[in-house]
Amino acid sequence: MSSCHSLVTAGVIYREQREKTRIHRARTTPKITIIGAGPSGTPLARLLSLSSIPYTLFESDTSPNYRSQGGTLDLHTSTGLLALQRAQLFDEFLKYARYDGDHLQITDHNLKVFLKNVGAENHDGPGVKQARPEIDRAKLRQFQTESVPAQNIVWGARVKSLEKEAREGGTWRIIFYDGNRKSEGGFTLAIGANGAFSKVRSTVLSVRQPDFAGIGVYDMIIPEPEKKAPEVYKAVNRGNIFAHKEGIRLALQQLGDGSIGIYRQGFNTKDLEEVKKRLLAPGGLLDGWAGVLREAIERWEHVSGVTLVGDATHLMTLYAGEGVNVAFEDSMRLAQGIVDAVRGNGGGRVLVDVLDNAVREYEGEMWVRAEKAARLTDELTKLWMFTPGTPGSVIAKTTALHVNFHTPPIMQPFATVGVHAWVAWKKWTGW
Ligand SMILES: Cc1cc2nc3c(=O)[nH]c(=O)nc-3n(C[C@H](O)[C@H](O)[C@H](O)COP(=O)(O)OP(=O)(O)OC[C@H]3O[C@@H](n4cnc5c(N)ncnc54)[C@H](O)[C@@H]3O)c2cc1C
Structure with missing residues (x-):
């Protein structure tokens, strides 16, 4: 009788113990x-x-x-870079970050400049204006997965x-x-x-x-551009060029291994009007906000x-x-x-x-x-x-959109006016 009782007691204790363990494990290890x-x-x-x-x-x-x-990604202070800091990976990021991506030119297909942002002079460290350092995707993935x-x-x-x-x-x-x-x-x-x-x-x-947003991206690489395509190398100036022709963007981008990446972005059909109809018509993919x-x-x-x-x-x-x-x-x-x-x-x-x-x-x-x-x-x-008429027709509007994205709503009308005035001034003075 007593051995039976102790067996039952042991069973209860064992069950309680198991339950406690389960609860403890659930608390600490979902x-x-x-x-x-x-x-x-x-x-x-x-x-x-x-x-x-x-x-x-x-x-x-x-x-x-x-x-x-x-290619490369540019990380922003309050999002990408902050996440890397929280993940204690910012120092690792700095080993591979490049500070010359700020050198950005937006041009037409004849390389006529419509917007120019001159990056850091020495290309070696954070430039005065640098808020968005670039990093090659491959490097980012490497150190992130190794962490x-x-x-x-x-x-x-x-x-x-x-x-x-x-x-x-x-x-x-x-x-x-x-x-x-x-x-x-x-x-x-x-x-x-x-x-x-x-x-x-x-x-x-x-x-x-x-x-499908209707836009295809094709990418190519120029290895050793300094030797193989010195004119392109000089024009890119270790930064980025976005060259536009209506409906097409050719993005040339310096990569960390010295090569230059070329990304052709455009419609994957020759019939631009058809694409526009499909995407911009009422109910189309780009109709209204956030259509894509x-x-x-x-x-x-x-x-x-x-x-x-x-x-x-x-x-x-x-x-x-x-x-x-x-x-x-x-x-x-x-x-x-x-x-x-x-x-x-x-x-x-x-x-x-x-x-x-x-x-x-x-x-x-x-x-x-x-x-x-x-x-x-x-x-x-x-x-x-x-x-x-891109890029000329949209430079001021696109710049204002970027600026307003980081500006409190109440200040946005002022920011818009400021950007339009700045672009007009830059155009007038020839960048
Ligand atoms: C050409 C191009 C240029 C871009 N440039 C910029 C830029 O300059 N700045 C910017 O902010 N954003 C840019 N983006 C967007 C940016 O790349 C994405 O927002 C970002 O990669 C999203 O990260 P993710 O981890 O959510 O998805 P992904 O990068 O797609 O990663 C998903 C991961 O999941 C894995 N995976 C997929 N399916 C499965 C499965 N079934 N089982 C297991 N694993 C799976 C994949 O192998 C991959 O490793 C660009 C995108 C493109 C296409």
């Missing part, structure tokens, strides 16, 4: 996955690592330099879909394309950081694929345990140069929400609810930020690519 090791997924991973919050990052590429990462513990990243893991595990109390299971890779389940929170063609997006949104992104940034009904960051949630064309900066800020803010939730209240169900509230809060503020950047991007796309 099972988190990040899908995608791009500019939004890696800072998020790094920030969680710094707070000792475990996670698994699944990336479809088989290694960090598996494919060309493309994350190797055991947390699974390379070559291409996620196919996310499935709800009804029986497991609302956790999520990840299914991979590779049939030999076993699916993994039990995730309390799955974060889609997998870019424009995100496979997580359809879990929260009815939109599966983004709409209208569907992609549509607010979704919050889904417990799943969220999106970066291009997976708010895809933008490149004309405002804000996409990656918004992505960095997403990661910084979501990471902070997760860290506070995990360090803060309770365990078990409480933790799940607190974590969920943190995700909701992030989503609420993210939409406001992303919409603002989307509006800017949309306006600039229309001006640069769909306006007759």
Whole structure:
């Protein structure tokens, strides 16, 4: 009898112990996955690592330099650069940052200059005007992924879909394309950081694929331009040239390895009128604000345990140069929400609810930020690519849009007048 009693007692104690352990583990170790090791997924991973919050990052590429990462990105003070500082990666960033991207010329197809911004003189350090240092995408990815513990990243893991595990109390299971890779389940929170063609997006949104903005980008490289194309090298002056002809932009950009990247942006059809009709007509892709992104940034009904960051949630064309900066800020803010939730209240169900509230809060503020950047991007796309007489016809308007993006609404009319006056003066004095 007594041995039976002690067995029962032991059973109860064991169950209590197991429950305590479960609650404790739930409090300290929610099972988190990040899908995608791009500019939004890696800072998020790094920030969680710094707070000792475990996670698994699944990336479809088989290694960090598996494919060309493309040209350069300019990071902005209050978004991209701030996220790097929080991730304690700013010093690493400074090793590869270039300060000559400020040297920007906007020209027509005959290289007639319509706007010129002279960058740092010595090209070696932060110039007086430098607020947006550039970095090659490949370098950014390299040091970001190296900053994350190797055991947390699974390379070559291409996620196919996310499935709800009804029986497991609302956790999520990840299914991979590779049939030999076993699916993994039990995730309390799955974060889609997998870019424009995100496979997580359809879990929260009815939109599966983004709409095509009608503009194709072709990229080429001039290696050793100093020897092979000295005139081009001189003209680019270690910065950027954006040369325009109606509906086409040729962007020439200095890269960190000494080569020059050339990006031809334009419609992928010869019939410009047809493209305009399709994109600008009422109900077309660019009709109204944030048309390109209208569907992609549509607010979704919050889904417990799943969220999106970066291009997976708010895809933008490149004309405002804000996409990656918004992505960095997403990661910084979501990471902070997760860290506070995990360090803060309770365990078990409480933790799940607190974590969920943190995700909701992030989503609420993210939409406001992303919409603002989307509006800017949309306006600039229309001006640069769909306006007759570019670049001359849009220089003042595009500059005013950039300035107003960082100006409080009450000051914007003054800023607009100031920019128009400045551009008129510059034109008159011949830059
Ligand atoms: C030509 C061009 C120029 C640009 N220039 C600028 C600029 O100057 N400034 C700026 O701010 N923005 C710019 N952008 C936008 C910027 O590149 C994006 O906003 C940024 O890359 C978004 O980062 P992300 O991590 O959200 O997505 P991505 O960069 O797309 O990264 C997604 C990651 O997820 C991985 N992945 C994808 N699918 C899966 C899957 N199924 N399973 C697992 N992993 C997956 C990918 O391999 C990748 O590593 C430009 C974009 C383009 C196309």
